[in-house]
Amino acid sequence: MQYNSTRNKKYKVTSAMAMKQGLSLEGGLFVPEVFPELTKEIYDKLMNQTYIQRAATVLSLFLEDFTVEELEGYCGKAYGNCKFGVGEPTPLHYTNDKTAYLELWHGPTCAFKDMALQMLPHLLTASVKKTGDDRTVCILVATSGDTGKAALDGFSDVDGTKVVVFYPKDGVSEIQKLQMITQKGDNVFVSGVDGNFDDAQTGVKTIFTDEVYREELNEKGIILSSANSMNWGRLVPQVVYYISAYCDLVKDGKITFGESFNVCVPTGNFGNILAAYYAKKMGLPIGKLICASNCNNVLTDFINSGVYNRNRAFHLTMSPSMDILISSNLERYLYDISGKNDEYINDLMKKLSENGSYEVTDAMKEIIQKDFYAGFASEEDTLLEIKKTFSENAYLMDTHTAVASYVLKKYREETGDQKICVVASTASPYKFNESVLKALEQDKPCDDEFERLVLLKEVSGLEIPKQLWELKTAEQRFLSACEKTEMKQTVTKFLS
Numbered sequence: 163m164q165y166n167s168t169r170n171k172k173y174k175v176t177s178a179m180a181m182k183q184g185l186s187l188e189g190g191l192f193v194p195e196v197f198p199e200l201t202k203e204i205y206d207k208l209m210n211q212t213y214i215q216r217a218a219t220v221l222s223l224f225l226e227d228f229t230v231e232e233l234e235g236y237c238g239k240a241y242g243n244c245k246f247g248v249g250e251p252t253p254l255h256y257t258n259d260k261t262a263y264l265e266l267w268h269g270p271t272c273a274f275k276d277m278a279l280q281m282l283p284h285l286l287t288a289s290v291k292k293t294g295d296d297r298t299v300c301i302l303v304a305t306s307g308d309t310g311k312a313a314l315d316g317f318s319d320v321d322g323t324k325v326v327v328f329y330p331k332d333g334v335s336e337i338q339k340l341q342m343i344t345q346k347g348d349n350v351f352v353s354g355v356d357g358n359f360d361d362a363q364t365g366v367k368t369i370f371t372d373e374v375y376r377e378e379l380n381e382k383g384i385i386l387s388s389a390n391s392m393n394w395g396r397l398v399p400q401v402v403y404y405i406s407a408y409c410d411l412v413k414d415g416k417i418t419f420g421e422s423f424n425v426c427v428p429t430g431n432f433g434n435i436l437a438a439y440y441a442k443k444m445g446l447p448i449g450k451l452i453c454a455s456n457c458n459n460v461l462t463d464f465i466n467s468g469v470y471n472r473n474r475a476f477h478l479t480m481s482p483s484m485d486i487l488i489s490s491n492l493e494r495y496l497y498d499i500s501g502k503n504d505e506y507i508n509d510l511m512k513k514l515s516e517n518g519s520y521e522v523t524d525a526m527k528e529i530i531q532k533d534f535y536a537g538f539a540s541e542e543d544t545l546l547e548i549k550k551t552f553s554e555n556a557y558l559m560d561t562h563t564a565v566a567s568y569v570l571k572k573y574r575e576e577t578g579d580q581k582i583c584v585v586a587s588t589a590s591p592y593k594f595n596e597s598v599l600k601a602l603e604q605d606k607p608c609d610d611e612f613e614r615l616v617l618l619k620e621v622s623g624l625e626i627p628k629q630l631w632e633l634k635t636a637e638q639r640f641l642s643a644c645e646k647t648e649m650k651q652t653v654t655k656f657l658s
């Protein structure tokens with residue numbers, strides 16, 4: 163199976179090449195030329211497999227340059243060894259017969275990005291070797307909080323790699339910042355950026371598309387790659403957990419084989435929900451894809467009107483990993499539903515970068531609204547949802563998951579569709595402890611991150627994740643920030 167660029171479908175590469183490159187040279191994203199089908203035979207196999215085996219089975223359908231044995235080896239390293247606790251890595255938590263929270267945050271950084279970023283280093287280093295390349299891979303990451311730490315943790319001290327992470331200086335939570343600036347490893351570097359997430363992401367994209375700079379690095383034996391969800395190796399491991407969740411729903415007797423279910427995802431860059439869409443394309447019986455945003459609701463408006471318009475106020479919210487106005491992965495979806503019209507995608511993306519907006523055709527709008535429902539939660543809605551779910555269902559959610567949970571209720575009220583729904587639960591409540599405590603009305607003045615962890619434990623009875631508690635005494639290694647115009651110099655300095 164070959165991969166195309168969304169901006170040039172004549173450009174075809176292998177899966178290893180797509181992952182090694184991250185982004186296509188003209189700025190497009192790599193997508194599979196055809197989608198594998200989940201046959202009865204594959205389902206029969208998946209039903210009785212562990213998560214690690216399921217992951218290898220699903221990945222092997224997409225990554226033809228790798229053997230199932232190789233993939234099972236990587237999956238074992240990524241999801242085994244108690245990296246995700248003692249049970250299966252992605253448990254379902256039912257709050258009632260119709261609502262299952264798919265907990266994706268039992269990994270090393272307490273957020274769902276571990277699901278992909280524990281896997282990516284293995285896929286990437288193997289891809290570089292498989293394409294006959296012996297250069298050092300330098301991973302550049304722009305993060306709205308969770309990706310940065312997950313990439314640092316995944317790549318730390320992995321041979322043949324270096325990682326540079328940029329985060330918006332004032333746009334991440336205290337604990338997210340601590341997680342990043344205390345990262346261990348000789349091959350990592352972290353810097354704040356004086357700007358928001360979109361500035362950081364645009365800066366990274368600019369470095370990637372700078373051909374002169376790439377050539378300079380090439381001469382030093384360095385190749386740039388991305389760990390953002392633009393990289394196929396980041397996206398494809400996410401397809402797995404939707405398929406695995408379906409198998410679990412069937413095994414738990416919540417649905418019968420073949421019966422459909424809805425999926426609700428708190429969305430920022432459109433990566434996680436796109437993975438669910440791809441699973442549906444493979445034949446997974448997903449009904450509606452419910453796209454939940456915070457008050458940076460550019461996707462809500464897009465899905466409801468067909469107009470994407472990033473010219474709007476940017477809000478810092480209590481769900482910072484969704485504070486995004488340019489959802490990069492939407493491009494992959496638009497490419498798909500436009501009938502792989504690369505010229506049209508170029509046109510839309512040009513409009514987006516020049517005017518900050520575009521409008522899709524009526525035919526496409528119709529398809530979008532058939533696939534998706536979209537809604538958003540205000541800050542107030544988010545707090546109330548955490549409080550209500552905790553008091554009514556004894557289930558504590560983080561702020562991102564709460565956005566999804568709120569939008570699901572709104573969807574059910576509006577449409578009457580009571581179908582069973584899998585809600586992607588994307589972070590541990592401990593990771594966003596300040597807002598969660600506020601929601602529980604436990605906000606007696608408490609400025610200390612670690613006192614708040616203890617307080618949250620007293621209120622909720624949940625264990626504090628060890629990986630967060632240990633930050634208390636960890637050495638802070640990276641204290642600098644740069645202007646958004648200085649990102650390239652920052653990379654150069656670290657690499658030399």
Ligand SMILES: *Cc1c(COP(=O)(O)O)cnc(C)c1O
Pocket residue numbers: 273274275308309391428429430431432433434435483484562563588589
């Ligand atoms: C990144 C992130 C999201 C948004 O996921 P996308 O793939 O960017 O849509 C939601 N919740 C948390 C906790 C995240 O870290």
